Amino acid sequence: MTDKSYARSIELPTESLFRNLKNAKQFAIDIGGSLAKLAYCSTIQRRTSMVISYEIFQFCFQTCSDHVYNISETEESILRLHFIKFETKYIESCLDFIKSNLFEFGGRSGLSNEKCIKATGGGAHKYKDLITSKLGVQVDKEDEMECLITGCNFLLNNIPDEAFIYQRHGNPEYRFQGVNHDIFPYLLVNIGSGVSLIKVESESKYDRIGGTSTGGGTFWGLGSLLTKAKSFDELVELAEKGDHRSVDMLVKDIYGGAYATIGLPGDLIASSFAKAARSPRDRNNEDVAKSLLLSISNDIGQIAYLQAKIHGLKKIYFGGYFIRGHPMTMHTITYAINFWSKGEIQALFLRHEGYLGAIGAFLKGANETQDDASFVWGEHFAGSSGLASPKCSGFFGKPRSSTFDMLELDRLGKPLLPCPLLLDVKDYFPDTVDLTVDTDAREYWLQCFANGIEKVCSQAIKSQSNLPDVKPRAEKFKSKYLDRLQELKENPCAYGSLTVRSLLDTSSQYLSELYFTDPYSQQKQFENEQAVKLLSSHLSELDKLDWHQRQLELVQGILAGNMFDWGAKEVCKLMETGEFGFKEARLRLQSRPWLFDDFDLWCKRFSVKPNHKCAVIFCDNSGCDIILGIFPMARELLSQGTKVILCVNSRPTLNDVTYSELVILVKKVAAISSQINDALLSERLLVMENGQGSPCLDLRLIDYDLVNTMKKLETDLVILEGMGRAVHTNFQARFSCDVLKIAVIKNKWLANRLGGDMFNVMFKFEKARQIASSASNEKS
Known part of the structure; x- marks a missing residue:
């Protein structure tokens, strides 16, 4: 078979299989008798939006001007691991393909920058000379058992739902x-x-x-x-x-039924293939x-x-x-x-058991080249294939093929750890609804995301309207995401537990894949500037109220701010009119009693000494939400002697505020509020990142530094704000400290499920809980 005919038979376009090969480095391979698994690392350039120059920042902080930051497109680099499978009998053609593409795209001969390739599996010795001659590198054979164990540990530690x-x-x-x-x-x-x-x-x-x-x-x-x-x-x-x-001969074939006295059911196999000897028919x-x-x-x-x-x-x-x-x-x-x-x-x-050896071999090479292998890696769903459907051999009439069984992982900035305030992390499941189980919910949300795809495309195009390739990229995003939704409709378990969180995260990953890293960047900057204009008068009005009135107004301010969510279809319609502001949002809120109303219980606790030592607030949206809702609540907590950690996303998604944005905003707010400024200077107010880039919140995997700070400051209050963090996830989460769960329900279907209606309010206050002792469990 020629190389060309082989390429046609298993279809090896760079984009489909050997993705990002032009930036590839650090190769490893696990060669079995039937399948070979190749691992390589590449640097991915992602287009993102950033505010220009530090000098402009300083000018804005000092003058509190109405200047809207200029946005410029730039690129950031991330490290991605690629794992692919192909039939071992085609290894020579695949090596030729890799070599030619590396030379074509990378401008270098073979892999001359690499000292060696790590190889494991039964074929590592057999194909050693072939790899050396094709790619011009040394082949180091690694112990197969050690690679298997290293790979297995890696997957269990890094990949949720593995x-x-x-x-x-x-x-x-x-x-x-x-x-x-x-x-x-x-x-x-x-x-x-x-x-x-x-x-x-x-x-x-x-x-x-x-x-x-x-x-x-x-x-x-x-x-x-x-x-x-x-x-x-x-x-x-x-x-x-x-x-x-x-x-097969069954127990009932011998005894006429079950052999009850020794506990053998009648359908149990008594002897494999035994009937074949007793019957002449084929x-x-x-x-x-x-x-x-x-x-x-x-x-x-x-x-x-x-x-x-x-x-x-x-x-x-x-x-x-x-x-x-x-x-x-x-x-x-x-x-x-x-x-x-x-x-x-x-x-x-x-889910990825076929890659254990390849992962282990890769990590062995990474350790030896002093690349830090201790980083946390997250699955990149936009470039990975899922489990095969148990009901059919393939999707959309395509036969199941190991050729296109792919896995991609992105390296995250820091290690991620469980939130130390979860009551019992072993029992914690972040998602309120498991769509793999709830058929009605699955059908609704899959259709909901399919119906919203045009709006997402429109915003993506708007965010980069000056770029000539923006529309084709947006259409490609639309096509890929709709295909994924169809795949999940056929096989909901293909990528682990199917949840609203996973659907949102997959959409964000597909957008990023097509260079739409932060489509709402300019919109967020505009809304932040508009909200900052209102902050001074808003704080003055709060200060005129008595204590109890102020607490209610503070909570309603958070709720009004939380209305400004570009991920909610009905709210988008209101915001697009240009006539929906903070006051209008307040009027849309449900009147008390709310759907979930623990406000009086919260006031009772908040008025009692001692106050909380430290509160961590997991914030939601930019604009009115963070500036007119969260900052006033943070100021109130600080006035009571409580330290405050404002915790936001590490990476952008929808119009959620990010860490880099909040670092800027907190200084703008500090220029307006002396209490915020003093707390910031004395480090009683901290801005930290959560380690995630999702509208939802998985408290099993949050930023390493955040976990340590929460422990150090003896955090005893958690505030979860917004639908993604308090309804879609963590609605049922239990904590060893006091917790507030605050959100406006901005989806009619979900509101009805919870027994309410659009724009109903969830304000849940749950006191600290303790894990019951074994003795009390036995007694109960």
Whole structure:
């Protein structure tokens, strides 16, 4: 086969598979007998908006002028990891493709800037000379077991919803395990040609405690002898259609029913393939493949359970070529573990288990080149493929193919840790509604985001109207996101738990992919300037009120400010008229009693000494929200002796205020309010970033410095503001400190679900809770 015909057969355009190859560096490869997994790192340039010159900032701070900052387009660099799979038999053509494109785009011969490529897997030795000759680099072979463990630890530590339980015919079929920072110990069962069982106790301590020669190679080999299947995937597909009962002897075939005295159900397999010897008629390929799959899976499941029991392990992760996300394979493994453990242990699978070795090899190289491998990485959904649908072989009539199984990760600025004030992080689930489970909610929100796509495109074009390629990029965003929504409609579990948060985040990632990093930048700057004009008079009016009236006005100010949300369709209609201001927003609010009304309870606590030591406010939108709503509340808390942390997004999304913007705004406000200025100078008022770039808030993964500051200042009050942070997420979150959850419900469907209507108010005050002791739990 020629290179050209190969390229046509598996379609290898740079954009589709080898993305961002022109900026690639730090290669690693895991070469198996059937599939090769390539990892490489690239620098991505993202277009963003920034305010010009520091001198203009200083001028604005000192004069409090009405100057609207000039916006200029610039670029920022991020580091992205790419992982792709292709068939090992085509490795030579793929290496030629990589070499030619690196030379064409990078202007360098091969990979001359790289000292070596890390390689692991059974083919690392076999293809060592080929890689050296093609790419002109040294090949360092890394231990396969060490790479597997390193890769597994990496995924479990970095990727939310990486691990899942598979339940055939369940609703949903995939149940994801969320973020677990306490991953050790566990048993990794790697099912390749044979099977290795590895006990993992820490990042560096692991032992191979067992194995079996009956694995994926056995299934494929015997399947080739017993059926007409020509590939591994074809054999699995045959098994999906088969009925093993025509081949396997069941307990009821021997005893006429269940063997109740020893606990054996009638449908349990008593002897694999036994009926084949007793009946002369030919068996169809499907039934034979199904029997073979069950036989091998049951044996692997029993061995894994016994080793877990011997070593006291409660978590068993399965991976390797044998699994590869095939629903039937996962079902048979799950059934076996459930049967042998009597339901005490559940089989766990990994969304990206095929990349364990490649990730481990890459990290090994990163450590040796002194690239800091300790950074946190987040999944880039716009460039990753999801789990295959258990109901069909592919999406939109396309056959499932490992060729286009891709994973991309973006490096985040700092490590992310769980919020220290969560009552129990193990029980915390950020999202109020799991759309993988709630069918009605899923249908509504998928359609809602599809209906809103034109508005998003319009804003993206408006934000860069001076650029000639803006409309084609916006159309490309629209096409990609609608395709993703359709994919999620077909298979809601493809990318982990499906939630409003994940839909919003995926939209932001697609926008960023097409260089629309901050489409609302200019709009935010304009709204900030308009709100600053009103701040002085607003504070004066607040100061004229008595204590109780002021508390109500402060809360209503936050609620009125929270109305200004460009992510809410009905509010957008109001704001686009140009006649909707802070006063008009106040008039739209629900009158007391509110839908959720703990205002009196809050006042009672706020009036009692001692006051809170430190409050962290997770802020929402720019403009009136932050300036006329949050800053006055922060001033009130400061006046009571409470330190305040204003916490905002690290990266832009919608019209949410970002850290870089708030650093500027706080100085503008300090020039107007002496209390804010004094608190800022004395560091009783701090501005910090949350480590995220989402309209929602996942408190399992917040900024490392924020976590440490919250602990240091003994934070005892959390304020969650806005629908994204207090309704779509954290509505049910429990804290070990006092918490305020404040939002205006700006979606009619959601308001009705909560028992209210549009523009109803949520003001929930929840007192600090404590985890019940084991003794009290036993008593209850």
